[in-house]
Amino acid sequence: MDFKILAExxxxxxxxxxxxxxxxxxTTRLRFNLVDQSIVDDKKVQAIPDVLGTQxxxxxxxxxxxxxxxxxYKEIEKLVDPSAPKMEGTAKKEKSNPIGVMLEVISGIFTPILPAIIGAGMMKCLLTIFSMTGLVSETSxxxxxxxxxxxxxxxFLPFLIAVSASRKFKVNEFIGLSSAGILLYPTLINGAAxxxxxxxxxNFDVPYLAYSYSVVPIILTIWLMSYVYKFLDKYIPNVLRFILTPVLTLLIVTPISLVILSPLGNYIGNYLAVFLDWLFATAGPVAGFLLAGLNPLLVMTGMHFTIMPIAIQNLALTGYDNFWLPFCLISNVAQAGAIFAVMFKTKNKEGKSVAASTGVSALLGVTEPGMFGVTFKLKKPFYAAMLAGGIGGVIGVLLGVKxxxxxxPNVLILPTYISPDGSMKSLIAIVVAILVSFILSFVFTMGLKFEGLNDEIVETEDTLHQEESKEVVFDDEVIYSPLIGQAVSITEVPDKTFADEIIGKGVAVKPTIGKIYAPFxxxxxxxFRTKHALAFKSTKGVELLVHIGIDTVELDGKGFNLIKEVGSHVNKGDVVMEFDIDLIKDSGYSLLTPVVVTNYSEYAEIDKKSLDKEVTNDAILIEVR
Structure with a gap:
């Protein structure tokens, strides 16, 4: 992957x-706030090599x-100029409900600080191992x-959130940091202790509360600050702005934060912990099934980042999380089980490679490549993984996972499930849950039949790369017409790539019946992924590409029905695919179908037959010598 070219x-x-x-x-996606979304051609973006999907x-x-x-993103950063003039937005923005806006804001705040808190979490994992094994004494x-x-x-999480929230709400970061410092000032911390x-x-009461480890109070504070800061910055004269805007902002925001917003945020966190305890006490197995089973949908929409603050708040208040982190791990392992099953089932070498790499990635906590590249694309493995994950979630709840x-959430952090008092109960619970989810997901997927398993993983027509053939002896070959219709010269195809015989030498057929027959x-x-093009290889080594219509890739598979499985043996005359002629014609695409020998350089002569004639699947279309 050339990151610079991809970014450009x-x-x-x-x-x-x-x-x-x-x-x-x-962790897996680029996120854009665009001036005008309507000018973006989503299909073109999705067709870019190394882009797994969009939303x-x-x-x-x-x-x-x-x-x-x-x-x-590093390459994108080099190319994007924030000060560049913007176009006029002409399209209406998507109407967002308040909950949607809140989730997007939380996601935007937490994404940048993930490296810091994940790194700290991994350190806690290592520290647990060092302590258990006696490598480091707890008194040292x-x-x-x-x-x-x-x-x-x-x-000091409020400091991290203050910087990220200030960027999100477009407030001076250092004033935001000052507000976090006020919440963590020793006067409040010691008074709470x-x-x-x-x-x-x-005349107002400021409660003594410990805001260390807290999430909501500083977000509410910076949110208020964004309005006060922008208001003052707009109306204070330029000559006084540098001095007055910061001090007035802090003077207005701090009392409101300490008296109202921060205590409110603290109480929200406390009551949330109480609610979660009640939820798992009254409907634990159901909650576990839904959390682990539906987690892939949260990941696909990017909403899983909005749940992280709840997990962090839960850890701060109770010392453990039994709400999201365990079930996310169970879900990730279930995805890995389905992906590895696909790896075993597929005959496609590139497909095996993709499944192997993305399966390992899922075990290490990043599931999007595997979901978008394997399970969700094939649909049924995705559902199998969700069901298996849900069952694993039920088991986790019943065993008391924390x-x-x-x-x-990956398999490397299992020591974080060991209780500070040395109890292994939760570690056993998570190990049993992820093993069950992995095995069930693997078994479910292996037992399913689904289309597209052996489709070639190809993004665009320009990236047609056929596997290098082993050394063989090429014999003469007769190629029968794979279609019924009118055979014409390849030069009549309204596509220069085919007309100039860049991809291969052959003829074109204008079909009258929507069927593709085996030509030998x-x-x-x-x-191809969109089923508009097929490649055959004869027993004598001839490689033939049949491209149904021109620009029909834009139909994205609609109207095409594959009969034979990729990699299967075919006999001359077998029906391999059916396609809807009327749909293609009504959609405005040319039906003219190039039939070309792609490894023509291996032969001395490509003799084109039946030109300007009506042909059936018994007519000789090409002879190679």
Missing amino acids: TILKEVGGNENINEVWNC YKNNQYQIIIGNDVAEV GTYSVLYMISDAAFY EGLETLKFL TYSFSA DGELGMV
């Missing part, structure tokens, strides 16, 4: 600098890249330093 291509397809208000990335949600255009998204200075590394990002009730500010640290004895070597 994506930037071009989304409308360039003048159409980008904001761009950032999460538009809450006025945010998301391009799924996979594990290499950070490298692509080494342990204290390692503990600081593992805990600082969580203890000593059990003091309130601190008087004018994690004691925030980490990316051999095998169906490849079918």
